[in-house]
Amino acid sequence: MNPTRSAARGLRHTWTIPLLLAVITMLGLLSALLGEQLGWKVVAWVALMVPVATSIWYARWKRT
């Protein structure tokens, strides 16, 4: 395998989940601000629950 390919794979390995969490958080923050209907508020609640639940899940239950 060429080195750039494996570097890219390493980056993906490290950053996929953190980036996903960041995007979900931002979607949550903006949907409650820009959306008027209750549905958008619910989207925000669910989205912001994701980083909170991830924190608790990995910190509390998942031990390696």
Add this chain to the structure above:
Amino acid sequence: MIASHSLKRWYLIHKWSSLICTGFLLLICLTGLPLVFRDEIDQWLQPHHYVTLPADTPQVSLDRLATASHRLYPGEVIASMFADDDEPQIYVWMAPSFAQMRAQPETMHFVRFDARTGEVLETTKSAAEQPKTFIDIMLALHTDLFVDLPGELFLGSMALLFVLAIVSGVVLYGPFMKKLAFGTVRADRSSRLKWLDLHNLLGITVMAWTLVVGATGVMNELSTPLFALWQQTDVKSLLASYQGTSAPPQIALPSLQTALETASHAVPGMTVTSAVYPGNPFGSPYHYLFWAKGSSTLTSRLLTPVLVDARSGRLSAVVKMPWYLRALEVSRPLHFGDYGGLPLKILWALLDVITIVILISGLYLWIARRKTQSARLARIIAVHHGDDQQPAASLV
């Protein structure tokens, strides 16, 4: 990939930016916790009760409230009126004089009226004569450490360091996690390693939220200088043509209620929430200043000033806000978390608690590292003096 010398630089940036701000950030996070639920706590400590009236009961004339307020406090000036849209109430803020208000803002006090009946619901002594409430103390510790502008700028710079600590922490996350799966917590080895993993895990998981709340916190601490900048530039040129004229004394002013209606007509679709009297340091010497807001979650945070001439009672201008004050207004809800009901506030509080864990674990990691280093140093010194049993080779 990051070269090792630049990694070392990022590590030093992370270490020092966090070390300097951690103590203050802990204070900010702890006091922020009750502030998230400020409205609920206020309502709980001092419940407001209202007589039940039909929903379409019209609002009382502001002129009646002005007369009643002047009768309650003869010789004082009305600084502003504020209508709460959550509750049928209108606050009339008063001061002994505008000069005194400028010199000692804590001489201000308010009369609270029922917005429909015009009945007095509450009167207060000035802030100087009143004991500080729990929320007042939390707010001061959170925003200015009881010393106004210098405190705001100081805590603002701590928040800026916090943002720097997050950014440098994110840069360090990559190399630290190179060989580890997301969420790895090595709990079975040293406690330092476990807390390092937890620090990294929690830090990266709530990174977007801490960045947003940190950056909007910096923005909020700049509100005093930003408003001053606006007053010195746009507002000054707007008011230049009125120079040399003066507003009549308060009792001879044109009707506030009529001025309110004039202002409301000028901004269709918006609601006027407050009226600032001419002469108020936060208003115009020559106008009634009305603040109007939109009706959606976002536009209700974007305020538009409307000026009504204090001599003729005619509309002078609907003022366009500069971009930096718009940015400040948008940054408020994103800092407070008060724009998505109670569930959003609860999530805000949980994220705040996670941030506290990140701060404390960071502090612990620094102390633990120092301890290992000084223990190692002590052993090296001991070996150097020849009174240690351990072979020197094990120290390297």
